[in-house]
Amino acid sequence: MSISLVQKYNVPGPRYTSYPTVPYWDEESFSDSQWQQTFLQSFKESNTSEGISLYIHLPFCESLCTFCGCHKRITKRHEVEHPYIEAVLKEWDLYCNLFSEKPIIKEIHLGGGTPTFFSPENLERLITGILRKAKRANEYEFSFEGHPNNTTREHLQKLYDLGFRRVSFGVQDYAEKVQTAIHRNQPFHNVAKVTFWAKEIGYTSISHDLVFGLPFQTLDNVIDTIEKTNSLSPNRLAFYSYAHVPWIKGNGQRGFKDEDVPKDDEKRQLYEVGKALLSEKGYHEIGMDHFALADDAMYKAFKAGKLHRNFMGYTASKTQLMIGLGVSSISDSWYAFAQNEKELETYYARLNNNELPVYRGHVLSEEDLIIRRHILNLMCQFETSWKDDNLYFRELPEVLRQLHEMENDGLLLIQPNSLVVTEKGKAFVRNICMAFDLRLKRKTPQNQLFSMTV
Structure with missing residues (x-):
């Protein structure tokens, strides 16, 4: 390395x-x-x-x-x-x-x-x-x-x-x-x-x-x-x-x-x-x-x-x-995420009121669903494709442009309709996924939210 x-x-x-x-x-x-x-x-x-x-x-x-x-x-x-x-x-x-x-x-x-x-x-x-x-x-x-x-x-x-x-x-x-x-x-x-x-x-x-x-x-x-x-x-x-x-x-x-x-x-x-x-x-x-x-x-x-x-x-x-x-658990319907109450006492109180104890969540947009599929492909198979029109998104050319440097470093291969992570690039798959993460790119966090990628 x-x-x-x-x-x-x-x-x-x-x-x-x-x-x-x-x-x-x-x-x-x-x-x-x-x-x-x-x-x-x-x-x-x-x-x-x-x-x-x-x-x-x-x-x-x-x-x-x-x-x-x-x-x-x-x-x-x-x-x-x-x-x-x-x-x-x-x-x-x-x-x-x-x-x-x-x-x-x-x-x-x-x-x-x-x-x-x-x-x-x-x-x-x-x-x-x-x-x-x-x-x-x-x-x-x-x-x-x-x-x-x-x-x-x-x-x-x-x-x-x-x-x-x-x-x-x-x-x-x-x-x-x-x-x-x-x-x-x-x-x-x-x-x-x-x-x-x-x-x-x-x-x-x-x-x-x-x-x-x-x-x-x-x-x-x-x-x-x-x-x-x-x-x-x-x-x-x-x-x-x-x-x-x-x-x-x-x-x-x-x-x-x-x-x-x-x-x-x-x-x-x-x-x-x-x-x-x-x-x-x-x-x-x-x-x-x-x-x-x-x-x-x-x-x-x-x-x-x-x-x-x-x-x-x-x-x-x-x-x-x-x-x-259970307390703090996250559910996934594919179309939305929902997280339960994090405090045990609040979790119990919501259930006592016969309420599902969900306190926050997110409904995925059409764009979210496309980006989610690309990131899942990269995380699970070390490759993704946009041969199918429903996996193409407007910002894709810019995403690929930003990945050219990683390609020059030998971390991935960009092909006409697909991207493949190399053996050398597997250690940096989180970085590759970040190039597809449109929400992260549109709103860079002011404070450090995540652990280091390496």
Whole structure:
């Protein structure tokens, strides 16, 4: 990786789990009635053909991990479990009452927070309550995030019995100094234990989440973490860039100094060496920051051009409608986004009033829908095309003109009706997407909103 390219392109930029990105949502013109109209339209168009997805946010954690950007509430009081599950089931009831037919669920993902903060019995009550009012799609995929320190064999067995076949474990890094800095102390044997349990029980896809660019992290740390990870042979891996955004997260990222965080070329080396090592171990790069073995469903979806990206991250299949349940969850009807209340007490109060707890959102314009498709193509397939007239937009010639410098740097190839990201350019796919981001270009943020792209 050229040092000059890292210095040149390392700028603040979105991660593009949506387009428009959340800071550019038009919240003033958004209304609850618009949201209901768009998700009912999407439900009518897609329920019987592909089903719907559910993302369920379980926000509680027993301790704060300082690298985390998720919405969470820190507590050791497990009596919070029961009322929260009752609230999520109430929210699901409100949606089901609006549907014209029984929903067909293709995907459920439990995220957090720490889903395994909840007891196996309470997770069973949650899932059975959801499924009581729905059907499972023929090829459904249920997945959850597990914390290696508190995921028990009972958690894994109970969720497996409920239909879950995919689990991801947060690893981050195995170096003790790094773990202390990010307040995530978990020894290798804890990760090994839950990984082996999941394999013995029969999970077909086990994922480990690794992070590069963490405070005090060295190249030797990354190599050691990947070697240890490889010894457990997870089916897929996320190798995320640490987002150092203390202006957003406040004191949670102030347990160390800015100079303790690897930057620019030092940080990029952690990724490049890690990526080469993963490739050597048989992991294939799919999308941005994700890798999978050749027999994993995610890699097969990537090769077949069916990989999808949404607020849950990358998925092996697409559903037009994704409903987010729980505090702070984001829903996606394809035509609009909607986010739930972020404060737990307000979330509960809205549900007690029999209201969907949505507090902000964005209805996509025709232009948004076109740009969204291009950015999804780039993020999921490293290429996009405008051969089809409905993917052409007025500003495209100017976008391509702005990308000529990246083409000269060997990061992409511009063809008459398409654009292809090169192997060298995959590390800069966020920068390439930013050239298509018309809302970002029309309104440059006055303050830094995003993490660095490299």
